[in-house]
Amino acid sequence: MINKVILVGNVGADPEVRRFDSNTPVANFRMATSETYTDKQGVRQTNTEWHNIVAWRGLAEIVEKYVKKGSQLYVEGRLRTRSYDDANGVKKYVTEIVADTMKLLGRREGENQNDSYSYGQANSAAITSQVDAIEAEGSDDLPF
Amino acid sequence: MINKVILVGNVGADPEVRRFDSNTPVANFRMATSETYTDKQGVRQTNTEWHNIVAWRGLAEIVEKYVKKGSQLYVEGRLRTRSYDDANGVKKYVTEIVADTMKLLGRREGENQNDSYSYGQANSAAITSQVDAIEAEGSDDLPF
Amino acid sequence: MINKVILVGNVGADPEVRRFDSNTPVANFRMATSETYTDKQGVRQTNTEWHNIVAWRGLAEIVEKYVKKGSQLYVEGRLRTRSYDDANGVKKYVTEIVADTMKLLGRREGENQNDSYSYGQANSAAITSQVDAIEAEGSDDLPF
Amino acid sequence: MINKVILVGNVGADPEVRRFDSNTPVANFRMATSETYTDKQGVRQTNTEWHNIVAWRGLAEIVEKYVKKGSQLYVEGRLRTRSYDDANGVKKYVTEIVADTMKLLGRREGENQNDSYSYGQANSAAITSQVDAIEAEGSDDLPF
DNA sequence: TTTT
DNA sequence: TTTT
Numbered sequence A, B, C, D: 001m002i003n004k005v006i007l008v009g010n011v012g013a014d015p016e017v018r019r020f021d022s023n024t025p026v027a028n029f030r031m032a033t034s035e036t037y038t039d040k041q042g043v044r045q046t047n048t049e050w051h052n053i054v055a056w057r058g059l060a061e062i063v064e065k066y067v068k069k070g071s072q073l074y075v076e077g078r079l080r081t082r083s084y085d086d087a088n089g090v091k092k093y094v095t096e097i098v099a100d101t102m103k104l105l106g107r108r109e110g111e112n113q114n115d116s117y118s119y120g121q122a123n124s125a126a127i128t129s130q131v132d133a134i135e136a137e138g139s140d141d142l143p144f
Numbered sequence E, F: 001t002t003t004t
Helices: A057-066 A124-137 B057-066 B124-137 C057-066 C124-139 D057-066 D124-137
Strands: A002-011 A016-019 A025-038 A044-056 A072-085 A091-105 A116-118 B002-011 B016-019 B025-038 B044-056 B072-085 B091-105 B116-118 C002-011 C016-019 C025-038 C044-056 C072-085 C091-105 C116-118 D002-011 D016-019 D025-038 D044-056 D072-085 D091-105 D116-118
Touching (some): A025 B002, A072 C002, A091 B091, B044 B057, C016 C057, C044 D072, C057 C091, D025 D057
Parallel strands (some): A044 A091
Antiparallel strands (some): A002 A072, A072 A091, B002 B025, C002 C072, D002 D072, D025 D044, D072 D091, D091 D116
């Protein structure tokens, strides 16, 4: 069955990256998608939706290095709702997007673009070489 | 910005359809997407994810008529997280998929297929004619 | 960069599967997506679009076993335009969808559903076990 | 049935916009999506795929104003293969993506971002107001 | 709560 | 050439 999410938006705050046992990294961050429309009174309105993004392993490492508050991002992943007990022992539910593919868009100082990263399509060696290649490109002078 | 969800799965229970003031119908139902995999011990495992689907207006009416417990469905829509106060006055959050397009897949008794419905791409007259056409097809004898 | 195609439609004719050197299987088939609309004169019209689908390796083997003329299918893949010289030595171009994920929908005699297959997300052992599992399910008696 | 294409890439040359009878504008341009990978010899390789994009009416007008050679773009649309006779009277086929939604990504001089445009979801008045709003934003100083 |  |  198919469970697919595609987002293009901006990162709300610098990602948090944690490492669990066996050193598996996981990155969490929030991302906004906004839509603007003109209401019945002719007034411009903006609706902003916030999404919880989770990235594991190689993608988490790429997030750690390249994704920052304000980054414009393409994210493809799947929906997952999980529960947890809050500080008062109350069961809470949160829906997250577990990222499979990510692409940095646009351009800011220190950011790169035009590469996408997929979990599971590349082993860590390949990811490392991708990251190296990107860092090497960091000073390039592409027309776009 | 882009906020898009694509699901193919099965409906968990008959949809609930309510009508608000000005008679706007809204349909709510739950839909499952399952993925199966073989774990490290070689045992087949299934993960099921449940999604809250919301459909408005013309799409709600189509849901009311054609979507049932067990229906196999393609849903395209956007993520929206809303909050509400539960019976104890505690603020709760729920993430829903607001459907834009829907397609009945496969076939069960009383179900039809191969038509998709989009909110906003068809006026109510067109929706009505689609529905009529489907009802007219309702007695056919397709191979699936 | 992102190059993604998502189709839900029907297969026009039984797939052709060939094997190249080193025994890599490749499956080719055509798939139709139709849309119906009511024209300005109120007459129901149908537009059918035909797509060339290509599947490699494990996906090709699954196509060979399960996809038939008339199968209802979900296909996710990427666009690729390639050129070839026709019988008269004239250069021709053809655009194909190289499949990454596939899901059999609906149901016909001898067909199964609710499993999706991805190239590159499963090694050949896992694909084999998926196929085995499906074959084992082959005699069930589901409502659709 | 579902016929959907999602692309994120760069525009290869300035779009051509023509106007037919009844003044319906149509924009045509080419867009590249590239993927890079490391081959068996450990050498970095790039595959670039070129796509023919078509946009009609309001979307064509937005293309005319904002899309340029080098623009980074999100395009959502559907596949359509059409035939034509070339200068020698030989029948040719070309597969195009008819755009439904478009979003300018990244940022260059004279470009804007964070708005997406859909054909059919907005009437021409709404499109005009969107365009006005964008032009008004043209000198802004957004953090991203 | 679906489905396989 | 599919499907409705």
